[in-house]
Amino acid sequence: MRLTLSIDLDAVSDDPTAEVGRILRYWAGAVGQMDLTEEAEHPLMNSTYTAEVGRIRLHRG
Template identity: 35%
Template structure:
């Protein structure tokens, strides 16, 4: 499995580093509420509750395994 977080930082109005930090803290603090199984995911919002990305859990084919994980 792979955890994928995509955030369009061009959609941040100000303080991109603070906004991204807020998103990471918020998601990290709420991960206990998710099963984290393939297919799980959700939109990611900025501090103004506007969508700026998404996270998702995806299956990774065996041939795409990371180096050293064979």
């Protein structure tokens, strides 16, 4: 299995460094609750949850 996190930095407004850090912290905490044996895909949202700025994917190969 492969875990892929993709963030469109052009879609992140204001402070990209802070937004990327927030996204990484959130998903780092969520990994413990994920089933890492099944494929899954989730949107990555901006801090106001008004726009998708990327995707996190658990997939084969």
